[in-house]
Amino acid sequence: MNWSRRHLLxxxxxxxxxxxxxxxxxxxxxxxxxxxxKKVPALRGKTVVNLFFEPSxxxxxxxxxxxxxxxxxxxxxxxxxxxxxxxxxxLDTAKNIESMKTxxxxxxxxxxxxxxxxxxxxxxxxxxxxxGTHEHPTxxxxxxxxxxxxxxxxxxLKVLILGDILHxxxxxxxxxxxxxxxxxxxxxxxxxxxxxYLNDFNVKVEHDIDKAIKDKDVIYILRxxxxxxEKGLFPSLREYIKDFSMTYxxxxxxxxxxxxxxxxxxxxxxxxxxxxxxxxxxxILEQVTNGVxxxxxxxxxxxxxxNNE
Amino acid sequence: MAKDFRLMGEKEISSIINKMALEVxxxxxxxxxxxxxxxxxxGDIIAKRVAEIVEKRENLKIPIGKIDIxxxxxxxxxxxxxxxxxxxxxxxxxxxxxxxLFDDVFFTGRTIRSALNEIMDFGRPKKIYLxxxxxxVSAELPIKPDFSGSDLSIPKNRIVNVKLxxxxxxxxITLVKEDN
Numbered sequence: 001m002n003w004s005r006r007h008l009l010x011x012x013x014x015x016x017x018x019x020x021x022x023x024x025x026x027x028x029x030x031x032x033x034x035x036x037x038k039k040v041p042a043l044r045g046k047t048v049v050n051l052f053f054e055p056s057x058x059x060x061x062x063x064x065x066x067x068x069x070x071x072x073x074x075x076x077x078x079x080x081x082x083x084x085x086x087x088x089x090x091l092d093t094a095k096n097i098e099s100m101k102t103x104x105x106x107x108x109x110x111x112x113x114x115x116x117x118x119x120x121x122x123x124x125x126x127x128x129x130x131x132g133t134h135e136h137p138t139x140x141x142x143x144x145x146x147x148x149x150x151x152x153x154x155x156x157l158k159v160l161i162l163g164d165i166l167h168x169x170x171x172x173x174x175x176x177x178x179x180x181x182x183x184x185x186x187x188x189x190x191x192x193x194x195x196x197y198l199n200d201f202n203v204k205v206e207h208d209i210d211k212a213i214k215d216k217d218v219i220y221i222l223r224x225x226x227x228x229x230e231k232g233l234f235p236s237l238r239e240y241i242k243d244f245s246m247t248y249x250x251x252x253x254x255x256x257x258x259x260x261x262x263x264x265x266x267x268x269x270x271x272x273x274x275x276x277x278x279x280x281x282x283x284i285l286e287q288v289t290n291g292v293x294x295x296x297x298x299x300x301x302x303x304x305x306x307n308n309e
Numbered sequence: 310m311a312k313d314f315r316l317m318g319e320k321e322i323s324s325i326i327n328k329m330a331l332e333v334x335x336x337x338x339x340x341x342x343x344x345x346x347x348x349x350x351x352g353d354i355i356a357k358r359v360a361e362i363v364e365k366r367e368n369l370k371i372p373i374g375k376i377d378i379x380x381x382x383x384x385x386x387x388x389x390x391x392x393x394x395x396x397x398x399x400x401x402x403x404x405x406x407x408x409x410l411f412d413d414v415f416f417t418g419r420t421i422r423s424a425l426n427e428i429m430d431f432g433r434p435k436k437i438y439l440x441x442x443x444x445x446v447s448a449e450l451p452i453k454p455d456f457s458g459s460d461l462s463i464p465k466n467r468i469v470n471v472k473l474x475x476x477x478x479x480x481x482i483t484l485v486k487e488d489n
Contacts, residue, residue, distance in 0.1 A: 002390045028377065028394040037430040040380035304391040
């Protein structure tokens with residue numbers, strides 16, 4: 001297929017073919033990571049700015065490595081060390097950086113729609129690296145890539161997304177993607193952490209974790225955003241663990257070929273038991289490796305020649 | 310409506326493959342230190358076919374790799390769409406090896422330039438030979454094949470289309486009719 005997008009803003013806007021195209025390329029880029037010299041000249045002379053207004057380790061390192069492997073030059077800007085602290089607006093910051101003749105902007109921001117906002121106003125290609133509780137498209141793509149390594153056919157797949165779905169942009173991106181593949185998705189969370197927007201999606205809801213985990217091929221556990229507890233969304237951590245944590249006991253009841261996924265960072269012993277995270281069923285570190293390959297594929301595809309003019 | 314002009318069929322292609330194998334066997338290079346690399350999508354098939362003949366004659370296994378040169382193209386910032394990338398697969402150490410590089414058509418030499426750069430990122434071969442089915446003798450760079458099945462001097466806008474059984478269901482080389 002001929003890729004004609006200039007920005008990657010959400011999974012919602014992508015077609016199934018476009019997702020497949022990214023993944024096919026990503027598998028080829030994974031091979032580059034295994035080479036003695038992990039560097040190809042595809043984006044030589046291009047400049048990428050990683051604008052991270054929210055803390056991040058995995059995503060920022062992953063994007064930075066992807067850019068370096070493609071021979072692009074990259075600069076990282078974080079909110080805490082930039083003029084944002086002095087009151088500069090997002091648009092001013094971005095426009096000023098772009099005036100230094102950059103080609104691509106990777107943005108993480110606490111406001112939903114921040115990436116789209118920039119895409120509509122900048123000349124550069126824009127990649128959404130997480131915008132508020134809206135979407136985190138590159139995370140979902142690396143998750144799809146990881147699942148494809150063990151389960152080729154998404155149509156006959158049973159997926160469980162477990163945990164703090166309300167605040168999770170990853171969950172939204174995953175749901176949009178799985179919907180395009182017509183995958184059976186079940187959500188499991190305390191009612192207070194279950195979003196109201198579910199009417200948009202064709203998903204099942206199950207509040208009993210022991211029932212929910214039984215027949216799934218993929219068990220995707222979300223991070224319990226501990227800061228939420230103070231807001232009274234669940235009574236106590238102990239109670240959450242009792243009702244919604246993937247404990248070792250529960251892990252022993254899952255299907256034999258199920259895989260355990262998590263977008264990181266893990267709160268060991270809260271949403272996920274440490275032994276389960278380190279088990280052979282866990283593909284969590286594979287997700288991280290695939291993240292670099294997926295981001296290389298996206299940077300490469302978005303930066304096509306004439307589409308940028 | 311003018312038809313595509315058929316340049317070669319299965320017999321002619323197979324004869325070139327045989328000649329390639331003979332040429333490899335004839336060379337004074339140490340065959341045990343030899344490896345083949347094919348450029349995706351059809352050079353890798355040619356490499357495999359030649360290797361089969363050489364392996365049978367010499368009773369040894371030749372390491373075969375394949376490379377996708379798209380990430381090394383010199384026109385990535387000009388072309389409309391970035392082409393799909395396929396996996397390069399060089400599963401052997403190519404330091405100090407004699408490399409035979411295979412492609413279907415040699416045209417401007419730019420693909421070969423990309424391939425050479427990519428190979429060098431994997432190691433430092435002792436020598437690289439270039440074998441192609443067709444040489445269009447219109448190089449834009451100071452590169453030329455060491456072996457070509459046939460030399461073809463045609464205008465730059467004409468297209469030579471190579472089909473190989475493994476992916477195209479038949480062996481055939483055609484000169485595509487002009488578009489107008």
